[in-house]
Amino acid sequence: MISSYYSPTRVVFGKGAKSEVGKELEKEGAKKVLVHFGGSSAEKSGLLSLVRKSLKEKKIDFVELGGVKPNPRLSLVRKGIEIGKKEGVDFILAVGGGSVIDSAKAIGYGIKECGDVWDFYDGRKEAQNSVPIGVILTLSATGSELSNSSVITNEEGFLKRGYNNDISRPRFAILDPELTYTVSRYQTEVGSIDIMMHTIERFFHSGDGLDFTDELAATLIRDTIEKGLIAIENPDNYQARASLMWASSLSHNGLMALGNDQRGDWACHQLEHELSGMFDIAHGAGLAILFPAWCQYVYKDEPERFAKLGRLVFGIKESGEDGALLTIEKFKQCFREFEMPLSLKEAGIDLSDEMLEELLDKATFYGKRTLGAFKTLEREDMKAIYLLAK
Amino acid sequence: MISSYYSPTRVVFGKGAKSEVGKELEKEGAKKVLVHFGGSSAEKSGLLSLVRKSLKEKKIDFVELGGVKPNPRLSLVRKGIEIGKKEGVDFILAVGGGSVIDSAKAIGYGIKECGDVWDFYDGRKEAQNSVPIGVILTLSATGSELSNSSVITNEEGFLKRGYNNDISRPRFAILDPELTYTVSRYQTEVGSIDIMMHTIERFFHSGDGLDFTDELAATLIRDTIEKGLIAIENPDNYQARASLMWASSLSHNGLMALGNDQRGDWACHQLEHELSGMFDIAHGAGLAILFPAWCQYVYKDEPERFAKLGRLVFGIKESGEDGALLTIEKFKQCFREFEMPLSLKEAGIDLSDEMLEELLDKATFYGKRTLGAFKTLEREDMKAIYLLAK
Numbered sequence: 001m002i003s004s005y006y007s008p009t010r011v012v013f014g015k016g017a018k019s020e021v022g023k024e025l026e027k028e029g030a031k032k033v034l035v036h037f038g039g040s041s042a043e044k045s046g047l048l049s050l051v052r053k054s055l056k057e058k059k060i061d062f063v064e065l066g067g068v069k070p071n072p073r074l075s076l077v078r079k080g081i082e083i084g085k086k087e088g089v090d091f092i093l094a095v096g097g098g099s100v101i102d103s104a105k106a107i108g109y110g111i112k113e114c115g116d117v118w119d120f121y122d123g124r125k126e127a128q129n130s131v132p133i134g135v136i137l138t139l140s141a142t143g144s145e146l147s148n149s150s151v152i153t154n155e156e157g158f159l160k161r162g163y164n165n166d167i168s169r170p171r172f173a174i175l176d177p178e179l180t181y182t183v184s185r186y187q188t189e190v191g192s193i194d195i196m197m198h199t200i201e202r203f204f205h206s207g208d209g210l211d212f213t214d215e216l217a218a219t220l221i222r223d224t225i226e227k228g229l230i231a232i233e234n235p236d237n238y239q240a241r242a243s244l245m246w247a248s249s250l251s252h253n254g255l256m257a258l259g260n261d262q263r264g265d266w267a268c269h270q271l272e273h274e275l276s277g278m279f280d281i282a283h284g285a286g287l288a289i290l291f292p293a294w295c296q297y298v299y300k301d302e303p304e305r306f307a308k309l310g311r312l313v314f315g316i317k318e319s320g321e322d323g324a325l326l327t328i329e330k331f332k333q334c335f336r337e338f339e340m341p342l343s344l345k346e347a348g349i350d351l352s353d354e355m356l357e358e359l360l361d362k363a364t365f366y367g368k369r370t371l372g373a374f375k376t377l378e379r380e381d382m383k384a385i386y387l388l389a390k
Numbered sequence: 391m392i393s394s395y396y397s398p399t400r401v402v403f404g405k406g407a408k409s410e411v412g413k414e415l416e417k418e419g420a421k422k423v424l425v426h427f428g429g430s431s432a433e434k435s436g437l438l439s440l441v442r443k444s445l446k447e448k449k450i451d452f453v454e455l456g457g458v459k460p461n462p463r464l465s466l467v468r469k470g471i472e473i474g475k476k477e478g479v480d481f482i483l484a485v486g487g488g489s490v491i492d493s494a495k496a497i498g499y500g501i502k503e504c505g506d507v508w509d510f511y512d513g514r515k516e517a518q519n520s521v522p523i524g525v526i527l528t529l530s531a532t533g534s535e536l537s538n539s540s541v542i543t544n545e546e547g548f549l550k551r552g553y554n555n556d557i558s559r560p561r562f563a564i565l566d567p568e569l570t571y572t573v574s575r576y577q578t579e580v581g582s583i584d585i586m587m588h589t590i591e592r593f594f595h596s597g598d599g600l601d602f603t604d605e606l607a608a609t610l611i612r613d614t615i616e617k618g619l620i621a622i623e624n625p626d627n628y629q630a631r632a633s634l635m636w637a638s639s640l641s642h643n644g645l646m647a648l649g650n651d652q653r654g655d656w657a658c659h660q661l662e663h664e665l666s667g668m669f670d671i672a673h674g675a676g677l678a679i680l681f682p683a684w685c686q687y688v689y690k691d692e693p694e695r696f697a698k699l700g701r702l703v704f705g706i707k708e709s710g711e712d713g714a715l716l717t718i719e720k721f722k723q724c725f726r727e728f729e730m731p732l733s734l735k736e737a738g739i740d741l742s743d744e745m746l747e748e749l750l751d752k753a754t755f756y757g758k759r760t761l762g763a764f765k766t767l768e769r770e771d772m773k774a775i776y777l778l779a780k
Contacts, residue, residue: 002405002406002407005400005401007398008397008398010394010395011396011648012392012394013395013649014393014649015392016392210636211613211633212613212633212636213636215609215613216609219605220602220606223605239600242600242602242649243600243602246602246649258401259403259404259632
């Protein structure tokens with residue numbers, strides 16, 4: 001089995017890295033930049049002022065588009081595409097977290113490609129071109145800053161869909177950990193879960209994999225647990241914020257799948273996308289609810305894999321089913337330490353039968369797909385997992 | 391402090407990856423390839439036949455240049471440049487280990503740049519252009535397949551010099567672990583030491599660093615020890631060969647310096663370059679001799695750093711000077727398990743006073759440089775280390 005690793009993004013990391021933005025855009029030869037961002041925090045923190053100043057100093061023209069929300073919306077993407085085409089944008093600078101970067105990637109495809117951008121997310125077309133993207137990261141979570149993926153929510157029916165394409169990997173990513181000192185306790189918690197889960201989804205691949213990659217994966221998960229818990233209590237701890245930031249990037253750039261079946265599993269992610277698409281809960285919280293339920297449902301197929309994860313991450317000694325069950329228990333304890341809900345009910349979601357069927361319709365693309373690769377899930381399996389999570 | 395990470399090489403990894411060579415060259419748009427290799431093993435193993443067949447199938451023209459030796463020579467580089475210019479070579483395919491890749495990088499600069507290629511290695515000029523390079527790796531050791539560095543030996547005076555430039559990072563690296571099943575016991579041993587030392591040199595940086603990077607570094611070193619010892623006894627153990635191959639690449643592509651002062655230390659490497667330039671011993675063996683001597687000489691400046699390495703890699707509990715000394719002892723035991731010499735004498739080198747002065751002349755560029763960053767070494771310090779290694 002052949003796997004590949006391709007992570008061409010130039011990473012600029014450390015205290016003061018934010019001031020490199022002008023230099024990086026100059027290296028890219030950007031002439032007309034779309035500065036894309038979220039709410040008011042980038043404005044209030046002074047980061048947007050710094051960006052504007054840097055662009056002016058380098059005499060690079062720019063337009064701005066703010067207003068990206070968590071679970072970024074297709075309508076704003078369409079607006080960005082319109083602006084980009086009208087203004088002749090040749091580079092997009094995403095200033096924010098995963099939602100802003102994902103929105104920027106979608107805008108990037110849309111400016112260069114004809115037709116409806118949603119077609120890429122709906123699986124109808126492959127993008128051949130994209131406007132290049134650069135990132136100043138302000139939230140450690142999704143790993144979109146080094147990944148080839150983006151997730152967009154279509155408000156018509158609240159469909160949340162992901163699209164992966166290497167042409168969307170950012171040209172540069174400015175990772176300045178101090179920019180995340182102001183991230184809230186809750187966002188730090190759900191971000192940490194998201195970071196862990198990107199590696200866990202890859203850990204549960206089908207077939208044999210590379211032992212060294214398992215060891216690296218466990219190191220990333222262990223460190224994210226340790227540093228996440230520190231960052232929650234000490235939001236301006238540089239080591240903790242810096243480790244989380246880099247873990248966010250490495251968890252989703254492909255490194256944690258090298259030598260494995262690179263599809264990973266991703267059933268939890270896809271089940272979660274429908275959940276947060278419908279209920280607008282935080283992605284990390286949804287994952288914390290669904291992962292233990294998924295484990296409970298599938299561990300018997302290959303208990304040793306679960307026990308290995310527990311051994312490498314938590315140092316458990318047990319193997320087989322005992323090891324698997326203990327691993328699941330340890331992850332639940334861990335998620336509890338991160339103040340996560342462990343059931344839909346705890347998250348305030350009272351799942352009716354109608355809602356469940358709607359979730360299943362969406363998760364199966366109305367009967368057109370299964371989920372997972374470590375274990376293939378049919379509609380009935382998905383139903384069982386949602387019910388275990390209830 | 392700002393650090394950067396840039397590793398654009400497309401990695402194609404796994405059983406059967408070698409058969410992807412035609413496809414990769416096609417992606418790069420190669421029209422006239424210089425196939426560069428070492429001795430007869432690539433011929434005997436059938437790898438060169440496969441390469442020729444793949445190139446012909448893709449209708450890509452090529453010329454060949456074999457004969458690269460360990461500690462690759464400037465004279466062959468000059469020959470490659472001559473061929474490359476005459477034949478209009480637009481891509482170099484390095485089929486081999488670090489020496490072949492390093493030689494290919496030097497040829498790549500030389501074809502595109504005017505003047506003497508040695509000027510780059512001698513620190514007189516910076517290269518602006520290079521013919522792009524691809525790699526089929528047959529030996530896990532130097533990490534040159536993903537790195538920006540190459541080391542060439544000038545036979546006039548047996549000077550061994552390294553040159554780093556991001557434009558020489560290979561465009562693709564085909565990592566097919568089965569190609570290393572035939573690597574000899576000794577080459578596997580010295581290769582494993584080389585892999586470890588590329589991470590260790592980065593671990594000993596100046597100033598504060600990133601804790602997560604320390605954890606990743608320790609994971610790489612631990613795994614290399616474990617898998618190296620397996621590969622020595624079981625040369626066709628896929629897991630061991632695959633882990634060593636990927637560790638070789640990750641140890642030297644910059645990942646293990648992210649968040650740190652990226653200069654690392656590199657005194658051991660530079661002291662070793664002069665040693666193997668003069669005595670033609672294996673680089674890994676020279677490092678196994680010099681690293682404990684270097685530790686012995688510098689550990690008192692910052693014993694806690696040494697203790698941390700020992701704690702993360704070997705699980706030692708001691709801190710401070712006790713921890714540092716135990717760490718050094720553990721590395722010596724480890725190198726012994728890899729059947730390495732621990733002194734120049736054991737390597738059959740009887741270091742005379744004249745030889746020592748010559749080594750010091752070369753290592754200091756005749757009084758023009760110091761070595762190291764974790765601790766700066768003057769000529770007298772270097773002398774003390776060579777004597778500790780005697």
